[in-house]
Amino acid sequence: MSDESLVKQGVAAATSMVAAIVLLTIGILHVLSGVSALMKDDLVVAGPEYIYQFDTTAWGWIHLVLGVIVAAVGVMLFTGATWARVGAMVICALSLLANFLWLPHYPWWSVVMIVLDVFVIWAVATWKPGYEERL
Incomplete structure (x- = not known):
């Protein structure tokens, strides 16, 4: 293995752990957004x-x-299991879609959430768990 591959996988592994934290944060933000929309309908901007x-x-x-x-x-992504990584990519794609549809209500919020979803998808897709152990 080249040193460049080791560095890339090290960065990918670290980034994936950050992605798990970001994914947990995205989930909490979705819950807060949902509670806000359920409790106070007048807080949500009605766009064109x-x-x-x-x-x-x-x-x-x-x-x-x-x-x-x-x-x-x-939370499950912290295990690094393949099913958790695939699930993270699928759920981030759904989150990305929901935030795209939420754009007219809160554009800046939606764009930030979309960027976070794309980051998580990229981080999880580039990580190969156990790669460092094969050395």
């Missing part, structure tokens, strides 16, 4: 007509359920 319109309560439940699932997958 948009093709993907849901009631604020529906958005609240979507974010709440998605947040719980994202946080659970984030």
Whole structure:
């Protein structure tokens, strides 16, 4: 193995642990966003007509359920198991989609969440657990 490969995998492993923390954070933020939409409908900005319109309560439940699932997958990602990595990529893709559809309500919040989702997908996709142990 080249030194460059070792460095890349070391960075990928560290980045994946950070990705697990970020995924847990994304889940918590989804839950908070969902609770906010459920408790105070008037806190959610009603933007212009948009093709993907849901009631604020529906958005609240979507974010709440998605947040719980994202946080659970984030915790499981600490194990480094293949199923957890695949699950993290799938759930981040769903989170990315939900945040894209949430864009008209809170554009900056959605863009930040989309960037975090892309980071987690990249980090998890580039990590090969156990690579350092084969040396």
